[in-house]
Amino acid sequence: MSTVAPQYVSTPFTAPEPEFIQDYSIRTNDLNLWYGDFQALMDVSVKIKKGIITGLIGPSGCGKTTLLRCFNRINERYGNVTTTGDIEILDKNIYDSDVSVRQLRRSVGMVFQRPNPLPISIYDNVLFGMGIHDAYKPLSKSERNDVVEEALREVDLWNTVKDRLKSRATTLTLEQQQKLCIARLLPLKPDIILMDEPCSALDAEGIEKVENLIESLRDEYTVVIVTHNMAQARRATDECIFMLLGEIIEHSKTSEMFLNPQHEKTEMYIQGRYG
Amino acid sequence: MPEASPATEKRFSLRRSVQKVVDFTEPAIVGLIHLCGWSAIIFVMAIFFFVFKESLPAITGIEEGDAVHAEVVKLDLVEFATSPKWIPESAKRPTFGILALMVGTLSVTVLSMLIAVPLGLGAAVYVSEFSKGKSREILKVLIELLAAIPSVVWGFIGLVILNPMIVEVTGEPVGLNILNAGIVLALMSVPIIVSVSEDALRAVPDSYREAGMALGANRWEMVYKVLFPAAKHGLLAAVLLGIGRGIGETMAVLMCTGHSVNMPTSIFDPVRTLTATIAAELGEAVRGDMHYHTLFLIGVVLFAFAFVINLTADLIVKGIKVQGNE
Numbered sequence: 001m002s003t004v005a006p007q008y009v010s011t012p013f014t015a016p017e018p019e020f021i022q023d024y025s026i027r028t029n030d031l032n033l034w035y036g037d038f039q040a041l042m043d044v045s046v047k048i049k050k051g052i053i054t055g056l057i058g059p060s061g062c063g064k065t066t067l068l069r070c071f072n073r074i075n076e077r078y079g080n081v082t083t084t085g086d087i088e089i090l091d092k093n094i095y096d097s098d099v100s101v102r103q104l105r106r107s108v109g110m111v112f113q114r115p116n117p118l119p120i121s122i123y124d125n126v127l128f129g130m131g132i133h134d135a136y137k138p139l140s141k142s143e144r145n146d147v148v149e150e151a152l153r154e155v156d157l158w159n160t161v162k163d164r165l166k167s168r169a170t171t172l173t174l175e176q177q178q179k180l181c182i183a184r185l186l187p188l189k190p191d192i193i194l195m196d197e198p199c200s201a202l203d204a205e206g207i208e209k210v211e212n213l214i215e216s217l218r219d220e221y222t223v224v225i226v227t228h229n230m231a232q233a234r235r236a237t238d239e240c241i242f243m244l245l246g247e248i249i250e251h252s253k254t255s256e257m258f259l260n261p262q263h264e265k266t267e268m269y270i271q272g273r274y275g
Numbered sequence: 276m277p278e279a280s281p282a283t284e285k286r287f288s289l290r291r292s293v294q295k296v297v298d299f300t301e302p303a304i305v306g307l308i309h310l311c312g313w314s315a316i317i318f319v320m321a322i323f324f325f326v327f328k329e330s331l332p333a334i335t336g337i338e339e340g341d342a343v344h345a346e347v348v349k350l351d352l353v354e355f356a357t358s359p360k361w362i363p364e365s366a367k368r369p370t371f372g373i374l375a376l377m378v379g380t381l382s383v384t385v386l387s388m389l390i391a392v393p394l395g396l397g398a399a400v401y402v403s404e405f406s407k408g409k410s411r412e413i414l415k416v417l418i419e420l421l422a423a424i425p426s427v428v429w430g431f432i433g434l435v436i437l438n439p440m441i442v443e444v445t446g447e448p449v450g451l452n453i454l455n456a457g458i459v460l461a462l463m464s465v466p467i468i469v470s471v472s473e474d475a476l477r478a479v480p481d482s483y484r485e486a487g488m489a490l491g492a493n494r495w496e497m498v499y500k501v502l503f504p505a506a507k508h509g510l511l512a513a514v515l516l517g518i519g520r521g522i523g524e525t526m527a528v529l530m531c532t533g534h535s536v537n538m539p540t541s542i543f544d545p546v547r548t549l550t551a552t553i554a555a556e557l558g559e560a561v562r563g564d565m566h567y568h569t570l571f572l573i574g575v576v577l578f579a580f581a582f583v584i585n586l587t588a589d590l591i592v593k594g595i596k597v598q599g600n601e
Contacts, residue, residue: 074489079407102491110489116482119505129490131500184490 023050024088025192025222026071031085033066035078040066042246044085048239053214053223055237055254057230059269063246064226068194071224072108073101090191106133109185113197115177117169117184122161125169125180126151129188151186155179155213175206179213193217195225199232211236230270234258242266326574333568348565350572361536361547363556363566371569373576375536379453379546382539383528384521386457387464391521392514394461395468399513400498402469403476415473422466430530433459437531445543451533453542459531460524464517471516475509476502508591515588522580525550549573 026048033041040063048054056064069075070087073094086093094104106129117125126148130139139147148165152158157179161172169180178198185193195214199207214236217223227233233240233254240257242250242265250257250266261267268274336347350371358372402414433455441450479502487501503510525548533545534555553570560567 072489074485077485077488102493105489105491110485112482112485112489114482116480116486118483118486118501128487128500132487132490132492132496181486188490 024048025050025090026224027086027088028067028070029086029088031067031070031087032083033063033070033075034082036080040246041070044246044248046241046248046251048222048224048241050222051219052238053218053225053236055233055240056224056226056243057228057233057240057269058243058249059274060228061245062243064241064243065196066246067243068196068224068226071192071194072105072110074105074110102133106188107190108192108194109188109190111178111181111185111193111195111198114201115174115181117172117177117180119168119170121166122152122169122172122180123148123165126184126187129184133188147187151183152180154186154216155183156209157183173206175202175209178202178206178210182210182213182217190221192222192224195223197226197228200228207232230272242269244269323578326571326578330568330571330575332563333565333572337563337565337568339564350565350569355569355572359536359538361552363560363569369565371565373549373552373573375538376547376549376552376573377576378538379532379536380522380548380550382453382542382546383456383460383532383548384518386453386542387460387521388514388518390457390461391464391468391517395465395513395517396472396510398465398469399472399476400502403473404494404498404502415470418466418469421462422470424463426463426524426526427530429459429463430527433527433531441543447543449533449545451531452545453532453539455533456528456531456546456548457542459527460521463524463527464520467520468513468517471513472506472510475506475513478509479505512588512592515584515591519581519584519588522584523550523577525554529554549577553577 024047026046028044028046031041031044032039044063044067046067056068058064066075070083071089071094075081083095087095089104089108092099118128120128127144130147149158149162152161157176160176169177172180178201182193182198198214199210202210211232214223214225218238225237227236237254239252240250240254241248242257242261242263244265250261250263252262257266258270261270265274333350334352336349338345339348340346355371355373357374358370359375359378360370360372361376362368362370398414398418402411402418406414434451437455437458438450441447441452441455445454483501483505484497487497492500528548529551532547532551534547534551535545536547537545539546553573556566557570560570
């Protein structure tokens with residue numbers, strides 16, 4: 001019985017046996033979504049397990065980013081979005097009327113394609129979420145410093161930036177910015193972290209570091225990651241969901257999907273013959 | 276010679292060129308564009324030179340009196356800057372103190388900014404972040420239309436509408452005062468504040484909004500925790516341009532302030548501004564006498580105000596670029 005693989009193992013990671021994981025962080029049920037008249041998601045029903053890294057893959061325009069952006073309801077900002085079906089996050093339908101979007105976004109953090117630290121200091125970036133959720137005021141100055149240090153240590157950024165916490169976050173390198181974007185979610189103690197192609201703006205070295213960081217988030221957080229990069233999906237995820245034209249084609253363990261895809265389309269895509 | 280010099284190369288290509296016309300129109304157009312660019316500088320320099328030249332005799336001295344009793348009169352600069360008395364046409368002893376005029380200009384401008392900045396920023400936030408589609412377009416057009424109203428019409432509104440309203444509400448005998456001019460000037464500077472700060476807000480990358488939103492910020496928190504810090508340079512520049520507008524405005528304040536030289540003690544006191552003084556008196560001043568030259572010196576003072584404000588605004592806007600490069 002395999003447990004969590006050591007992090008130095010570079011072969012595809014074997015997910016913990018699914019039989020033991022009855023907990024699902026995210027469940028969607030017949031989720032349909034339209035941008036105006038265009039249907040971007042069709043009857044999507046997925047179950048995303050808790051505490052593992054799940055990859056969303058598929059060609060451009062297949063709806064993977066749309067699906068990801070449903071999970072914290074951030075796609076509603078465009079106004080012309082219609083949704084039917086359910087999304088249950090931690091066994092609660094997020095479209096229920098008693099759900100506070102603010103609380104939802106507290107427990108479902110998001111990392112974007114392009115690192116987007118706010119144009120304030122590194123220190124304030126880490127504490128920004130706490131300021132929004134009123135978790136900031138009761139803290140003393142030293143407690144705040146501890147929060148910042150802990151978050152930055154967790155993303156392996158503390159030693160690099162500890163001497164310039166007050167400088168603007170936009171002065172960091174892209175890789176450091178992306179780490180900071182992950183770090184600023186952590187003080188809110190989210191359950192789920194959504195990542196929309198978090199490495200696509202980085203160079204190879206940055207990708208490796210951020211991937212290592214994502215690996216280290218496993219277990220403590222449920223990570224859902226959209227990626228265009230097949231090698232990355234293979235390296236860094238435990239399970240993969242392959243989408244095409246708004247539909248889920250295949251959802252299985254990454255190792256299985258890449259070694260033995262069940263659908264012809266999946267096989268063509270992961271071999272680079274399609275998309 | 277390792278390589279052909281640029282000159283030879285050019286001549287060579289010219290000789291080979293079939294359409295010689297094209298080769299001459301190009302430099303001509305480039306020259307014309309250069310001229311357009313430089314003309315702005317030339318005009319500003321020319322205006323500054325003219326105003327400064329006309330004001331200079333007030334400082335260096337003017338010959339006054341008849342041919343028999345000619346004497347050189349100089350403007351007392353200390354009195355000019357510190358005396359609240361502006362009595363240019365006094366037969367006995369003309370006094371040229373612009374303190375009251377400066378206080379008048381500043382008090383009207385400060386009051387107008389107190390009204391215009393919250394109003395303008397609020398409108399900019401609404402237009403850029405809250406309104407959508409058609410209503411946004413209509414709002415933008417209307418706000419720009421506000422900027423197109425001639426200042427004399429604003430003065431008219433101050434005289435005919437605000438004046439009796441202020442009299443009725445406050446019980447003051449006359450409604451032409453700092454309050455009146457401040458309100459009118461505020462409405463006049465709102466359009467420029469709105470359009471510049473709206474540009475600044477719209478220039479904030481959408482990714483910042485998504486970052487704030489994904490962390491749970493509501494729209495108001497987004498505005499003051501994300502957008503204001505991100506757009507602060509542009510917003511400050513907008514405010515400074517509004518102030519510049521306020522200081523330079525002439526006709527409306529001439530009509531609305533009451534135009535009486537006075538050190539104000541409350542916003543219900545009438546005042547007179549630097550600009551209105553020039554506008555009202557230059558036509559009647561005897562060309563070449565002390566009064567005439569002193570009015571030009573006031574022009575230099577206004578120039579200095581405008582220069583400092585615009586320079587500050589410029590440096591602030593440049594600040595954005597520097598940080599953008601980091």
